[in-house]
Amino acid sequence: MRTRIKICGVTRTEHALAAVAAGADAIGLVFVERSPRHVTPEQARAITDALPAFVDAVGLFANHDPALITRTAHDANLRTLQLHGDETVAILDQLPPLPVTRALPFTDDAPTRHADWLTHPRTKAILWDSPPDSDGNFGGTGHTLPWHALRQRLDLPDAEQWPPPVVAGGLTPANVADAIRTLRPYAVDVSSGVESSRGNKDIARITAFCNAVRNADRNADRNADRDR
Numbered sequence: 529m530r531t532r533i534k535i536c537g538v539t540r541t542e543h544a545l546a547a548v549a550a551g552a553d554a555i556g557l558v559f560v561e562r563s564p565r566h567v568t569p570e571q572a573r574a575i576t577d578a579l580p581a582f583v584d585a586v587g588l589f590a591n592h593d594p595a596l597i598t599r600t601a602h603d604a605n606l607r608t609l610q611l612h613g614d615e616t617v618a619i620l621d622q623l624p625p626l627p628v629t630r631a632l633p634f635t636d637d638a639p640t641r642h643a644d645w646l647t648h649p650r651t652k653a654i655l656w657d658s659p660p661d662s663d664g665n666f667g668g669t670g671h672t673l674p675w676h677a678l679r680q681r682l683d684l685p686d687a688e689q690w691p692p693p694v695v696a697g698g699l700t701p702a703n704v705a706d707a708i709r710t711l712r713p714y715a716v717d718v719s720s721g722v723e724s725s726r727g728n729k730d731i732a733r734i735t736a737f738c739n740a741v742r743n744a745d746r747n748a749d750r751n752a753d754r755d756r
């Protein structure tokens with residue numbers, strides 16, 4: 529299986545293109561003002577205009593006004609929306625008809641509390657992230673979530689009906705293979721783990737991350753062949 533890769537919090541076109549060259553499937557553009565990776569719609573548009581075909585441009589929002597999300601999606605030419613705040617599914621009626629990834633902090637009660645998102649047809653993926661940090665940052669915190677607890681929850685029969693899982697939170701080139709082995713996610717999503725300093729993406733780390741994902745996929749395929 530091929531694990532999709534999203535490199536999040538890209539602020540420069542050269543980093544987006546390096547990520548795509550390394551094998552990334554999606555680029556994340558952060559519109560959350562307090563993030564060190566925040567971009568304006570104009571900056572985001574310069575990046576999305578440079579992307580080749582078949583690469584997803586994902587816009588990240590947290591508790592934004594739906595009218596602002598709609599305007600930003602248009603101005604920045606976004607292809608997917610990723611919601612990180614306290615939004616309820618009611619917001620979907622006020623958003624443009626783009627695929628939505630819902631970011632949810634993984635806790636034992638998250639599936640019950642967010643059942644609406646897990647069953648809504650507009651939710652195309654669930655991004656399981658670590659909870660907001662003590663400073664109230666919604667993501668990009670570099671903290672891992674409890675992978676084994678999430679695996680156990682994903683193994684329960686009702687989870688088969690949920691949108692595909694994306695794993696985020698504290699991933700790095702060094703631990704992403706473990707995350708893939710443990711969780712077998714649809715996609716992995718990384719931000720701070722491919723930076724040289726907070727908010728500054730590093731091409732060598734982006735490349736190492738993508739290579740680590742591909743190696744993990746090859747190992748998983750080999751093991752599946754062996755077990756057949």
Ligand SMILES: O=C(O)c1ccccc1N[C@@H]1O[C@H](COP(=O)(O)O)[C@@H](O)[C@H]1O
Binds near residue numbers: 665667668699721
């Ligand atoms: O990247 C950010 O700055 C950010 C800001 C606000 C909401 C989400 C954000 N990023 C997302 O958080 C996850 C985890 O980040 P990290 O890898 O632990 O640094 C990341 O995958 C982004 O989707």
